Amino acid sequence: MLNQSPxxxxxxxxxxxxTRRVMVERLSRGPAPVSELAKPLAMSLSAVVQHLQExxxxxxxxxxxxxxxxxxxxxxxxxxxxxxWIAARRAIWERRLDRLGEFLAAQPDEPNQGSKS
Amino acid sequence: MLNQSPxxxxxxxxxxxxTRRVMVERLSRGPAPVSELAKPLAMSLSAVVQHLQExxxxxxxxxxxxxxxxxxxxxxxxxxxxxxWIAARRAIWERRLDRLGEFLAAQPDEPNQGSKS
Numbered sequence: 001m002l003n004q005s006p007x008x009x010x011x012x013x014x015x016x017x018x019t020r021r022v023m024v025e026r027l028s029r030g031p032a033p034v035s036e037l038a039k040p041l042a043m044s045l046s047a048v049v050q051h052l053q054e055x056x057x058x059x060x061x062x063x064x065x066x067x068x069x070x071x072x073x074x075x076x077x078x079x080x081x082x083x084x085w086i087a088a089r090r091a092i093w094e095r096r097l098d099r100l101g102e103f104l105a106a107q108p109d110e111p112n113q114g115s116k117s
Numbered sequence: 118m119l120n121q122s123p124x125x126x127x128x129x130x131x132x133x134x135x136t137r138r139v140m141v142e143r144l145s146r147g148p149a150p151v152s153e154l155a156k157p158l159a160m161s162l163s164a165v166v167q168h169l170q171e172x173x174x175x176x177x178x179x180x181x182x183x184x185x186x187x188x189x190x191x192x193x194x195x196x197x198x199x200x201x202w203i204a205a206r207r208a209i210w211e212r213r214l215d216r217l218g219e220f221l222a223a224q225p226d227e228p229n230q231g232s233k234s
Contacts, residue, residue, distance in 0.1 A: 012132040086132070089142060093193050
């Protein structure tokens with residue numbers, strides 16, 4: 001039961017690293033070859049490729065090789081799955097607060113028991 | 118520069134585990150003592166407490182001990198930070214697609230160069 005969503009595991013794991021978030025951020029502005037993804041990152045190309053592989057395993061990023069150039073792009077549908085998981089939990093919490101507010105507002109204004117009569 | 122958001126690291130790391138997501142899911146329905154969080158989970162109480170500590174370190178969950186009972190609650194503001202990071206990246210991508218669509222729509226309908234004249 002706990003393992004129904006292995007892809008959420010991989011997506012959140014992929015997003016838990018600042019380098020990979022920089023790569024997602026870059027790709028949100030449009031597709032890019034691996035060399036361009038690597039440019040702002042202070043690490044070897046092979047380290048960048050490892051991060052890219054983790055992003056691809058999670059489904060957040062796809063890539064395609066044409067000739068000698070591998071171009072990466074984001075998958076917004078995968079981003080949406082991760083976003084909606086969090087949003088749904090927050091919505092449940094907020095509906096609960098709304099119901100609590102309605103319940104309290106519906107209580108008649110009675111004097112406290114125990115107050116002077 | 119890459120380490121500006123250590124809390125995002127911890128939040129996404131916390132959400133990358135299915136047990137911890139079950140705990141967040143339960144807490145989105147209202148505060149709960151640790152014993153109740155542990156009930157549906159097939160693991161020792163100390164393993165649950167370790168998961169809870171990771172959720173607390175990330176800021177997604179807070180807890181308070183009154184007498185002998187530790188009650189846990191979700192922090193919806195922290196959930197929102199993680200959600201909004203993803204939503205912002207997706208929005209950048211979608212605005213880019215919109216601009217591309219507008220650009221293409223604004224092109225005059227010219228016959229292809231190279232077509233028969």
